[in-house]
Amino acid sequence: MSIWQCFIMAFKSLSTSKMRSLLTMLGIIIGVGAVIVIMALGNGMTVYMNDSFAAMGTTNISVNISGRGSSRTVDVDDMYEFYDENSDLFNYISPTVSAMAQVRGEDNEIYTPSIMGVSEQYLDIKDYDLSSGENIRYLDIAQNKKVCVVGAFYDHTVYSGNAVGQNIKINGENYLIIGAVEEQDDKTDENSIDNFIYVPYSTAARYLARNTTISSYTLVVNSDENVSQGIKTIKNRLYETFNSDDYYNVSSLTEILDIMNEMMDTMILILAAIAAISLVVGGIGIMNIMLVSVTERTREIGIRKALGAKGKHIRTQFVVEAATTSALGGIIGILTGIGLSTAVSKLLQAAMEVDITAIPTATSIFVSFGISVAIGIIFGYLPANKAAKLNPIEALRHD
């Protein structure tokens, strides 16, 4: 008797009691569905996270130098020299000086934007375009000029579209607005990322920052593959000066992204494992129903044995029946999971305006199908073995 025959028998047996079969499968359906949705959502979130990071620049490397006294230090000129020496690795460099300052615009309101002292390459690093005016020039940096490039918030809201050429007061001093950046956020308000002011790093270090030494840099490598090479090269250069790695810190978004991805994977795995518990519960449900079924069909088993069915025939029949039940539950669960994932994506996009697309992974589909079949076989074996061992005389006498 072939396995195919067993399948036909199993399907017949399942279709004679549809309600019971469905209820038996429920545990597996829920388990598989949950695993698929969790994996899909996790996958969607990882993709979303990677995209967001890519927008922020995964090729960026931040360097922070805390310094070791005044004798040993790496200054702006040293960094530029290093950058020129490694032009095959790096595309851009900009010292970064953050400052907190009060800003008063033409409307006499006070704002607290993020003020950054940067180089002329910083707009390229951020991949920002100017909507009007021009960029900071090297000359502005060399001469510590009080000029600035402003975000769209100032251009649109504070100066109503003609910021370029006007003055803005930073810490009470006038800065000439030489350029305005295109808007980066849909809602250009005070809390958006469009609320920023870039000034030459030399100016920022001299007039705006608490600490006049420039210690932070952003470097951009020319491709994603070169990030770790770039980090290594920078670290080697800094180590030459400091003879210790306690006085500087080199990091990149890619590194952070890797860590976050790892955490994400762990989280998904834990959640999926919890969902998989319901698969085990489903398996126990199948075992339970199969045991009832064996008792109910004792006479049938007796007849089959009298007609020449061996123990293995009966065992195969019941194991295949259990496996078919759980595999069918698995398929329904997979379809439910795919449906739910799509629904959840739509809901997230509609309700939270987050563009997370929950895509069920092929791996999660195949693995959960495989697991559900395996559960059927494992939990079907005990009842099947019980059936196979029935004494035909007693089984025939059974009502």
Place this chain on the structure above:
Amino acid sequence: MITLKNIYKIYENGDTTTYASNNVSINIEKGEFVAIVGQSGSGKSTIMNIIGCLDVPTSGTYLLNNVDVSTMDDNELAEIRNKMLGFIFQQYNLIPKLNVMENVELPLLYAGLKPEERHERAMESIKRVGLLGKEKNHPSQLSGGQQQRVSIARALAGNPSVILADEPTGALDSRTGREVLEFLQKLNSEGNTIVLITHDNSIAKSANRIIRLHDGKVVYDGPSDVAEATVQAHVSFDEDPLLNSKEGGNET
């Protein structure tokens, strides 16, 4: 064909020992129609189970087609049942959720036949019992007589050496019961070996030879037409009301 030699089947239950078969020796030749008769508790079920390879004797030898089956294990016995024996049960024992065709095909399925061959042989068997056109029906859609004919078809499908009929008329009214017996006689005239197990003397008379069991022992073995006298002798001895009803009944 069937040779039982000094068969004992002993059940021990605590300190009581029951001899369900007590030194039974029977020899049945190919082409015979034998009835094994006995009241309940006479040990006829035990002998039927042993002949039917559903059970093995405690001691003694059972040769079926010159093969010693008395020491076989469960799987070997299953194969013997499949290849050499056809069962007809009192309660028909059809599987309700399978249709007539599938029920008749069952023994062939376990024999490992290919679907086409299975189908062909089952069809032939269904034709023999006159149920052509009912292949797709389920047992519940058939009358008792028809169901019993399905079970006969199933017994015939495997082309067995011996057909074992256990109270085949027990669940039928007397007219259909007679039809079934006539059909068994017809099968016998075609050369099939038939062993009929019954408690009913009038039914046993359809056979050519009667073996009477009492308390696990053979008390009569001979032609059915002279069995009557010995029945009377034993009835008066046993005062068994069942055997007093000469007409036989449909007690189930």
